[in-house]
Amino acid sequence: EEIIISEHHTLSSGNVTTGNIIRGLRLINDVDWTVWFEGVSRIDTLLREKTDFAALDFFSRDQYRTAIEELARRSELSEFRVAEKAIELAGHVLIADASGAEVPQAEAPDTDATVHTDVGFFLVGPRRLELEKAIGYRPTISVTVKRAFSATGWLGVVVPVFALTVLLLALAGNALDHLGLALPSIVLMLALFAVPASEGALAFFNTVVSLFLKPTRLVGYDYKHGVPAEARTLVVVPSLIGSRDDVEENIRNIEVHHLANSAGEIHFALLSDWPDSKTEIDAADIEILQFARDEIARLNARYPTEGAPLFYVLHRRRLYNAAQGCWMGWERKRGKLHELNLLLRGDSDTTYLPLDVPLPE
Known part of the structure; x- marks a missing residue:
């Protein structure tokens, strides 16, 4: 009887232990460890208090943390001190005020210059040095080599590809x-082989470079x-509107x-030009533009907002473009975007027609 009781106790104890293990595994699986880590990390707490770190997405926050780890690993400072130093630099950059005098960012007015002193510019941006x-x-040596290669710009691509192409042609x-082919035949064959050789050299170069240089993710x-x-x-x-079908297609895309x-x-705009023409404007142009405005008004009525x-x-x-001998939108798509930037910055000297409703500020 004692043996039976002991066996029951052993089985009961094993069942309880197994149940606790399973519940523990479920709890571990249910915990969002990313949130937990960010909650206990001193670096995260510091960055959240002093910067807009909390407003970034997870991958950007992780990019900041990784940068701090890399910097601390190759310096005499701790990760926390590296983060403090980055915040200190971001807060004490000298900025020229309206009078021309240089003042710290913290005391400077809210100008475009202050945008470039965010802590991210020192951790993962152009001011990291x-x-x-x-x-x-x-x-490290590898980092130095990568930076030297990146500093070469387009020459770092053209020169190696050209050298590889010449090598392939020489072989x-x-x-x-x-x-035993004659010289004219060899020259002809090499001329035909030049394009495939350059494409092969470029593909090989891209493959090798991608193994060592990783793309940079934007914050x-x-x-x-x-x-x-x-x-x-x-x-x-951006679009050309030469018919009602063009307008309807663009309106559907915007919707x-x-x-x-x-x-x-988030607001949406159709940047439109009329197609090239021998005249500046005609009745058909006006009719198409009015149709586009009516369709935009219909969208605004379908999706009303308070503001x-x-x-x-x-x-x-x-x-009028004298070189083309016709009337056309200035610089086509590039011109539309360029003039839009001017318009958004308050410049009224553009070729955009007056708006029925002003753009949001």
Whole structure:
């Protein structure tokens, strides 16, 4: 009887232990360890208190943390001190005020210059070298080589590809010469082989470079609740409108873009030109433009908002192009975007026609 009781106790104890293990594994699986880590990390706490770190998306926050780890690993400072130094540099950059005097960023007015002193510019941006110098960072040989290669610009691509192409042509020419071909035949064969050789050299170069240089991810904000008012965005669709079908197609595209990005302060605009013409304007042009404006008004009526409308049509008048011998939109698509930037910055000297409704500020 004692043996039976002991066996029952053993089985009961084993069942309880197994149940606790399973519940523990479920708890571990249910915990969001990313949130937990960011909650207990001193570096995360510091960055959240002093910068807009909390507004970034997870991949950008992780990019900052990785940069701090790399910098601390090759310097005499701890990760926490590296983060403090980056914040210190970002807050004490000298900026010229309206009078021309230089003042710290913290005391400077809210100007475009202050945008470039965010802590990210020192951790993962173009001012990282300043932070490295401040903390005594010692780059590895591989980092030094990669930076030297990146500094060569387009020459770092053209020269190796050209050298590889010449090498392939030389090898091919040598092989053809050993076959006993005449010089004119060799030259002809090499001329035909030049394009495939250059493409092969470029493909090989891209493959090798991609093994050592990884693409840089742009820092992004986490707008999971929608784009806020301070980050109001205008999505534009450049287009030529020469018929009602063109207008309807563009209106459908804009509506689809809106339905896919309906949260927050996102506005949409059709940047339109008339097709090239022998005349500056005619009745058909006016009719098509009015149709586009009516369609935009219909979209705004379908998706009403309390503030500024969601949809706009920005149309440009034609200018005479002597080289083309016709009336056309200035610089076509590039000109539309360039003049849009001017318009958004308050410049009224553009070829855009007056708007029925002003753009949101």
